[in-house]
Amino acid sequence: MAKMHVKMTVNGTQVEALAEPRTLLIHFLREELGITGPHIGCETSHCGACTVDVDGRSVKSCTMFVGQANGASVTTVEGLVNPDGSLGVLQEMFREHHGLQCGFCTPGMITRAHRLLQENPNPSEEEVRFGMSGNLCRCTGYQNIVKAIMAAAAVLRGEKEAAE
Amino acid sequence: MNEITPTPAERAEKLKGLGSSRKRVEDVRFTQGKGNYVDDIKLPGMLFGDFVRSPYAHARVVSIDAEAAKQVPGVVAVLTAADLAPLGLHWMPTLAGDKQMVLADGKVLFQGQEVAFVVATDRYAAADAVELVEVDYEELPVVTDPFKALEPDAPVLREDIADQKEGAHGARRHHNHIFTWEQGDREATEKVLAEADVVAEEMIYYHRTHPCPLETCGCVASMDKVNGKLTVWGTFQAPHAVRTVASLISGIAEHNIRIISPDIGGGFGNKVGVYPGYICSIVASIVTGKPVKWVEDRMENLMATAFARDYWMQGKIAATKDGRITGLWCHVTADHGGFDACADPTKFPAGFFNICTGSYDIPVAWLAVDGVYTNKAPGGVAYRCSFRVTEAAYLIERMIEVLAIKLGIDAAELRRKNFIRKDQFPYRSALGWEYDSGDYHTAWDKALAAVGYEDLRAEQADRVESFRRGETRKLMGVGLTFFTEIVGAGPVKNCDILGLGMFDSCEIRIHPTGSAIARLGTISQGQGHATTFAQILASEIGIPADNITIEEGDTDTAPYGLGTYGSRSTPVAGAATAMAGRKIRAKAQMIAAYLLEVHDDDVEWDVDRFVVKGAPERFKAMAEIAFAAYNQAIPGIEPGLEAVSYYDPPNMTYPFGAYVCVVDVDVDTGQVDIRRFYALDDCGTRINPMIIEGQVHGGLTEALAIAMGQEIAYDELGNVKTGTLMDFFVPTAWETPHYETDWTTTPSPHHPIGAKGVGESPNVGGVPCFSNAVNDAFRAFGHVHAHMPHDHWRVWKIAHDLGLHG
Numbered sequence: 001m002a003k004m005h006v007k008m009t010v011n012g013t014q015v016e017a018l019a020e021p022r023t024l025l026i027h028f029l030r031e032e033l034g035i036t037g038p039h040i041g042c043e044t045s046h047c048g049a050c051t052v053d054v055d056g057r058s059v060k061s062c063t064m065f066v067g068q069a070n071g072a073s074v075t076t077v078e079g080l081v082n083p084d085g086s087l088g089v090l091q092e093m094f095r096e097h098h099g100l101q102c103g104f105c106t107p108g109m110i111t112r113a114h115r116l117l118q119e120n121p122n123p124s125e126e127e128v129r130f131g132m133s134g135n136l137c138r139c140t141g142y143q144n145i146v147k148a149i150m151a152a153a154a155v156l157r158g159e160k161e162a163a164e
Numbered sequence: 165m166n167e168i169t170p171t172p173a174e175r176a177e178k179l180k181g182l183g184s185s186r187k188r189v190e191d192v193r194f195t196q197g198k199g200n201y202v203d204d205i206k207l208p209g210m211l212f213g214d215f216v217r218s219p220y221a222h223a224r225v226v227s228i229d230a231e232a233a234k235q236v237p238g239v240v241a242v243l244t245a246a247d248l249a250p251l252g253l254h255w256m257p258t259l260a261g262d263k264q265m266v267l268a269d270g271k272v273l274f275q276g277q278e279v280a281f282v283v284a285t286d287r288y289a290a291a292d293a294v295e296l297v298e299v300d301y302e303e304l305p306v307v308t309d310p311f312k313a314l315e316p317d318a319p320v321l322r323e324d325i326a327d328q329k330e331g332a333h334g335a336r337r338h339h340n341h342i343f344t345w346e347q348g349d350r351e352a353t354e355k356v357l358a359e360a361d362v363v364a365e366e367m368i369y370y371h372r373t374h375p376c377p378l379e380t381c382g383c384v385a386s387m388d389k390v391n392g393k394l395t396v397w398g399t400f401q402a403p404h405a406v407r408t409v410a411s412l413i414s415g416i417a418e419h420n421i422r423i424i425s426p427d428i429g430g431g432f433g434n435k436v437g438v439y440p441g442y443i444c445s446i447v448a449s450i451v452t453g454k455p456v457k458w459v460e461d462r463m464e465n466l467m468a469t470a471f472a473r474d475y476w477m478q479g480k481i482a483a484t485k486d487g488r489i490t491g492l493w494c495h496v497t498a499d500h501g502g503f504d505a506c507a508d509p510t511k512f513p514a515g516f517f518n519i520c521t522g523s524y525d526i527p528v529a530w531l532a533v534d535g536v537y538t539n540k541a542p543g544g545v546a547y548r549c550s551f552r553v554t555e556a557a558y559l560i561e562r563m564i565e566v567l568a569i570k571l572g573i574d575a576a577e578l579r580r581k582n583f584i585r586k587d588q589f590p591y592r593s594a595l596g597w598e599y600d601s602g603d604y605h606t607a608w609d610k611a612l613a614a615v616g617y618e619d620l621r622a623e624q625a626d627r628v629e630s631f632r633r634g635e636t637r638k639l640m641g642v643g644l645t646f647f648t649e650i651v652g653a654g655p656v657k658n659c660d661i662l663g664l665g666m667f668d669s670c671e672i673r674i675h676p677t678g679s680a681i682a683r684l685g686t687i688s689q690g691q692g693h694a695t696t697f698a699q700i701l702a703s704e705i706g707i708p709a710d711n712i713t714i715e716e717g718d719t720d721t722a723p724y725g726l727g728t729y730g731s732r733s734t735p736v737a738g739a740a741t742a743m744a745g746r747k748i749r750a751k752a753q754m755i756a757a758y759l760l761e762v763h764d765d766d767v768e769w770d771v772d773r774f775v776v777k778g779a780p781e782r783f784k785a786m787a788e789i790a791f792a793a794y795n796q797a798i799p800g801i802e803p804g805l806e807a808v809s810y811y812d813p814p815n816m817t818y819p820f821g822a823y824v825c826v827v828d829v830d831v832d833t834g835q836v837d838i839r840r841f842y843a844l845d846d847c848g849t850r851i852n853p854m855i856i857e858g859q860v861h862g863g864l865t866e867a868l869a870i871a872m873g874q875e876i877a878y879d880e881l882g883n884v885k886t887g888t889l890m891d892f893f894v895p896t897a898w899e900t901p902h903y904e905t906d907w908t909t910t911p912s913p914h915h916p917i918g919a920k921g922v923g924e925s926p927n928v929g930g931v932p933c934f935s936n937a938v939n940d941a942f943r944a945f946g947h948v949h950a951h952m953p954h955d956h957w958r959v960w961k962i963a964h965d966l967g968l969h970g
Binding site for chain 1: 193459
């Protein structure tokens, strides 16, 4: 199958590659670029494990062709680490509040939560639960995920110090 | 005293040992996307495998034409049963002593069954080729109902064993019958039933569902033809068992097989089974000389890899007029699908279902389970529970409610009246188990007080009155459950899988500078073993948990063990960890005594050091002892500081809990709102309260899913109706309620640190609790029992059948 030339910014770095037009963004990220944070949990856009940020919107990368992301700026969970390599606020709060167990949904969860807090920096618990409802977790029962996101929101608003 | 000397309590706190809500060491990797799951593995030249699957539930395979598929650029091979047969690998043994087709051998027995395996250079080419494999099927009559499967003229499903009168678990009485498993005293139980004041009877169906971990099953098989070694990375909950079984069926010597379970994205029992994808990947790697990856998609996962439950349970419970239970009778028709691939210890074809007398002192009981073949997927794994324990807990906790209605006694009081008393432990149940420890009355009273039980019942009665007056369309239900689990399989004398004894292991090496590595035979799938096993060890050997690495999952390095499922890691491998730690300490004591120039008996252990008795200022801390162990010539003592323990538990452990759920049910829409859920768990000694709480939240949410909508449903042609996450219910953050957690602590008397295991308790107790709440909402209108799942339509139907829609 003829390949197309794609160009995008991923986690701040310009990338260029040849890819079949039907290649899904998730496969391009994972197999072409070796960015394995986003995971594949269902391939039907229900589970959200593959969630990435594309030009400021949460996108399930299992249902976007790589061509649709041509020229876009893509952020994955790997891009949410602080420049000095330490955990970003959401990552730290997920750890602090036991917001993960097997870790498989976590990259999608954190990437989605990152966008949610951009959209609504001061959400209620109900707004967090609704805003995260496109991402499934089989381990945690969500209670500590919600707690972690609420705590991260407070830190990002400057109301609370990040622990340690 | 020197002011700056830390107190023993301060030193203990620094260790982050037992009881510490230590943050998880795994999370630094996981939160930044640096986990290493099987689909993250990429090897040079790696090929991808993908299955052609049957669209029919029962059909003869007339022919397979793979020529067009082989023409797809990138396709390397297309394997069928004919290719596997010369190797003897077209069938494989199941964990239950049956055998299962790896690839369709003449016929298919369930929708989604593996028919051919396409191997290609990338997953897109493999998927293209799968579409081009032409299979000619001849449809056969389908049986999806286990009762119909046992009718005399039912179609023969397993032609390969149609004439066999003996199966792996005794006599077979019909061509679709697998086994009958009988426990207890039938005659005595039926006598009690015949003479009882009251007998409550109900057919209780625990529907078929699926563990559905977020990561599906998969593997990467790599045969290195130069050194003859086979390495398989895979989603295996029991890597050593996989190695032994792989060796036995492939003929490759066990030392030439290395099984690695990398990070696993949730298991819940789904990853205990051995699946055709593993075998096909290994064969494809041997044939092509290249690594082969196979990762199923979600539809394949739900359709073809191990389901859970599917038990039709006929229960009869006898009692005196004043509510004293006198006997329990139960017959189960167990739908095992097309092959018997249940994951149970060999001697227990229905798992530990004989824990179905629950938390109650029932003098006599009888149980029989009939396993049946149908045209459904094989499996029968313990989905977040010990072997068939959720089914047992669901049966008894529903039967108690049914009995309470019949007797006109409050269900909380009926439970209290029949609990095994604290002074009866260790308690021998009528169906043969020896419960290790419990204090049910204390836990129950604490739970009922916490939720204000009397007030809830008063409010519920008021609500019924308001409903009758037409002031509200919502009813209120109060769900109660008191469950007893049986976990930690198990004593090797009666628990094995395919002959492999169910002990577990831990091997510890202390490094010269006083840090350590411990390796175990288990494998974490999210439970946080790297965090909690280090805590057990920290308390045993006085090295801070932060200085202890825990490693699991690589059969070349880890000691042999039977893996992680059935809440067995803490009861078995946790015990091995403590015992190995004690061996380290025993040697350290001799070294410390030598260094302190006193007799061995003159030093004693004090948190993280050996001190001279009566002179605590004279001590040797573990780091100093470790250095000496390696670097000082000590007469009569070998250099080094290592230990290994293989632990065969003397008994199972019996965690228990008291749960209360309050729901509001909309009579017109069938919607159920969970207003409150209170969960008290007693898992013995608590290792990490933060992780325990997380396990409880997660288990309750899986229980919520099962009770309220999650099922693998089939139509009469054997089509799977719930094959994607659109139809198969997995709750989101939006549907999931807030949980209140609580605990009591009744240590296990036989476990070295008194721990019992907790990961599965919330599912075992949660399912009946949610279900009891929904059923209870309609109790005032004469309703007794409705089958799960309680989705909106089915709840609406209860209301409708009761005439509540006018």
